[in-house]
Amino acid sequence: MPRRSLVKSIAKRLQRRRATGRRFSTSSLQFRLTLELVVLSIVGLACVAGWAAWQMEQNLIATHKQTLDYVAARFPEQLELYAEMGEENGLERTIKRVSTSELMVWVKSPEGQLMSQSPTLTPDSSTIKTVTALTEVPKRPQIVRVGDRDIVLCSRVISVNGKTYGKLYLSQDVTADQENLTMNLWRLMGVSGLTIGLLVFAISRRIQRALQPLAQMSQIAGAISVDDLNGATLELRQAPDEILGLARSFNEMLFRLSGAWEQQRQFVGNVSHELRTPLSVIVGYLQSLLRRGDNLSPHQQQAVSTAAAEAERMTRMLQDLLDLARVDSGSLSFRQTPVMLNTLVVEVVQMTQTVTQRSIKVIATNDDVIASTDQDRLQQVLINLLDNAIKYSTDDANVELILEKTSEVALIHVRDQGVGIPLAHQKRIFERFYRVDEAMTRSRDGTGLGLAIAKSLTEGMHGRLSLRSRPGEGSEFTITLPLWQSPVS
Known part of the structure; x- marks a missing residue:
């Protein structure tokens, strides 16, 4: 076969394969590699995102704890300084100095009486009551959930000039910071999800491109037939x-x-x-x-x-x-000429009936069916199929030859009511020397080559030979031939 015609033949087969499409297989190498890399990417990003979220939370907590530790450590010094200056309201001035809109400070006497508090607090404040109701206030700053608020809380005993002055309470509301942290975590999760989606797309595309040469090899190898072996080659570019x-x-x-x-x-x-x-x-x-x-x-x-x-x-x-x-x-030549199939099928049936002494029913359309084919080769194929139908059916079984046409092709059906062919054997029935039942074939004087020759001759005439059969119900062989197209002047 010339190289140009070979390339065209393979290209047509590949187009038919692409047109029919293939189901995505979960056992394919592409699916497995994509799945493994995607899982690894998700696990890696999840670990990074989790570590980043934990680190952000720890940094936020550490910042507030350091602030409260610093205030608690400097508070006795400030109070002692005001006491040395003789300030009677030194406690109030110290509390006012360290208090902020979020940092609440109050001091209780050793007897548990409220001595002073931040300007924004009152003796009946819910914060003071809630903290006082706690069984134990931590000495080191810790985050405590109070109602719907998150606060950093600690308490410390203060001494002035070596004497116990009272107990200092520090409370800082970090609810807004916690909400901002949660929002940032959700943003981080959204960015991670978007990144994972982009990674899935990029990884799948990259693996698909990397495996494209293998897919091309598989398609070309699947399209090569016995007739193409002489000039078939795999030509790959930009492959590993x-x-x-x-x-x-x-x-x-x-x-x-x-x-x-x-x-x-x-x-x-x-x-x-x-x-x-x-x-x-x-x-x-x-x-x-x-x-x-x-x-x-x-x-x-x-x-x-x-x-x-x-x-x-x-x-x-x-x-x-x-x-x-x-x-x-390729030495067997075919003469493609216009052939009146209505006349040809009648002649073939009459010839076969004379030889076999069997009745064959002809069902033909009233329209003229003119096909582009080789008359002698087509006659050989029809005789072969009719002989096969008679051979594998009983003497009283009907054998029919049906002629019809569509807008583009002519169809010749050879139908019998014989033993039929099991589905498992129908794909191999056109192979050379293949027999469904060795003993049965030999008893009917078969060679195992008739159907292979019929298929080869039909394809040589640019036609197609197909089969439909059921065991016990008979078989129907269909010859599809192109209609003759008269030249247009």
Whole structure:
């Protein structure tokens, strides 16, 4: 096959494969790599986001704790300084100095009486009552949930000039900071989710591009048929060295297969040609012996008759092999001419009925069906299919030949009510020497080549041969041929 036509043939097959599409397989290498990398990315981002959130929270808590520790440590010094200056209201001035809008300060006497508090607090303040109701106020700053508020709370005993002055309470509302932290955490989660989505897309696209050479190799290898072996090669560009090495090995394998297939075709053709002449001579002598064998015993006549029948069967098989060899080598020519199928099918049926003594029903459309085909080759295919239908059906079973057409193609159906073909065998029924039932085929004088020849001849005429069958209900072989298109002046 010329290289240009080979490339076109493979391209058409690839287009048909893309048109039909493929289901995404969860066991594919692309899916597994994508899933593993995505899971690793999600785990990594989750760990980073979790650590960042924990770090932000710890930094916020540490900042407030340091503030309260600093105020608690400096408060006795400020109070002692005012006491040395003789200030009677030194406690109030110290509390007012360290208090802020969020930091609340109050001092109780050793007897538990409220001595002073921040200007924004009152003796009946809910904050003071809530803190006082606690069983134990922590000495080190800690975050405590009070109602719907979050506060950093601590208490410390203060001494002035070596004497216990009272107990200092510090409370800082950090609810707003906690809300801002929560909002920042949600933003961090949103950014992490967006990042994960982008990573999934980028990883899947990158893996798809990385595996594209393998997908291309699979498509090309699946589109190469036996007829394409001679000129088929895998040509990959911008692929990794490992894949390029695999492509080179695959091309070498195709070259070896092409050589082996060519040798096999030549061997089959040569052997068939060389054996046909001596077999013809043997058949002639056996038939002559039968005609003049009046002095032969019945047993001898049966033996010679069996030998002649087997020799004739072998001759037909060799002729079939020669036809297949010619088709494989491309030396079998086809003359595509306009053929009136309405007349051809009637002639073929009449010829078959004369030979087999079987009734065959013809169902043809009233319209003229003119196909572009080779009349002799099509006649050979129809005779083969009709002979096959008669051979595998009972004497009282109907055999029909149906002719119809569509806007583009002509359809010839050969239908029988015979034994039928199981579904498991229908895909291989057109293979050479393939038999559904070896004993049954041999009992019907089959060679296993008739359907293979019919399919090869039909495809050589730019047609198609298909099968529909059910065990016990019969089979229907359909020949699809292009209609003749008259040239437009």
